[in-house]
Amino acid sequence: MDNQQLASIYKDILALRWEPVAVRLLRPSEAIPAGVTEPTATLRHCQAIIAARRGWSLYMPPRRHACPDGAAIMGLIPMPPKLQSGELYLLFKKLPTLECARKMIAVRPCFPAGSYEATLVAPLSKANFEADVVIFTLWPEQAMWLCCAQSYNSGERQGFNTSGYNSTCADLTVQPMQTGKMNISFGCYGSRAASDISDFELYLSLPAAQLEIVARSLQKLAQKSIPEARHKIYMPPVMEKVGVQKKNTLDVPAIQINIDAANCLGEGLCADFCPYGVFVMEEQDGRPVPIVKNPERCTACYTCVGQCPAGVIQVLQQ
Template identity: 35%
Template structure:
């Protein structure tokens, strides 16, 4: 897919399902790759979930480095750095009273999808309909009915099921980016305490993430199933 096709598919996906904000294109720039030309540096320190939220609502395109990522846990699961021992062990969430024991917290953190530490040097974000690079993952923040329709469209051609494994932790980063990046599978997640506190993700919204290679078939099926000419 070239940039023009990606942009067209992004607009069609948003229009056919009447999604109120843009699907967000995310690209993990590997340590031995170049950052795509013409993409501005974010120029401020904020969280990955806020970057996704700003891109979908405000239409901004930018790249970020490790130092720009305020949430180092999110940065770690996406491969920008090592995860801190306290987070990896579950101690952080145990101390927040999210788990009854340190063992339960550790068991959960051991199952969090994580890209290899220090394998990624930058992350690029853009509204899908404006992307001037090939993303790895598309994140759609939408209402449950729209996520249902996305799921149905994903399965229309070949069937199967959509993964919905989550813990309400590391949601927009681990579930939303690391999982589809590592597995090549689409996923659904519900947000986490941080992403719902620091962004404008609404109570009635959830997150679906799709590897970019699934995008053409997804949009084609969505148009045939839910477009204005569909039965």
């Protein structure tokens, strides 16, 4: 898949508001690709990400980086002494002691000065360079589906390494480049103060080498899991086609299951999806219909209701 195809998959399936942003750190003596513009004003790396998600393709040499902390973390320039010592973190009241500041600096991901010469940022759909990472601006639900897509072929869980400091530079650019693993960030003091990221948005960064396999997994999830979750199919009370709810009586069990057998399609999904074997399929008048065999096992999870293609199952809680 090319970048345009990949961007389309992510945007369409996740319903993204913002473009995924391709990021590359330009190696020493590497040629500047066509199609990128050096901005006339200086920008922080987090601001450049915002510009790229809006459609701009930018070439950012050190002279265009407004944030010395971010530029140094990404290996473009030496770290200024006040930032290296941790002194400025105390002045900003972001940390209480030099000991805390120095520990935070020591453990955060960074590249040595001179490792790279510039940053490139562009919407993934327009990027004509090989990205190192792709940064997504997401709502939590969208981030959840990217996590599911990452786990789809391996079953592995994600282990994120993040903090409220140095978001787009350390956590979203350097960290995934060094580890080859997806990472997440909720923003930082600088990115929230200097950009228009919403209070309800977060960032997720994916190593570019994983873009295609995650996109293919996302397509699989979009066949069933994503639309079902977005339609809240297990959210009680569920509107069924069974008819008028029966009146409560003292001898009615705590959970009552009604089935409109006449309109059942006989596909057996209620029995297949039930984790406790509440239903069994039996032949009636020459066709299979679900029978409630073990009602006492029902936990009212509503999976049977949500998965029933005809909507003929009703679960009542007394």
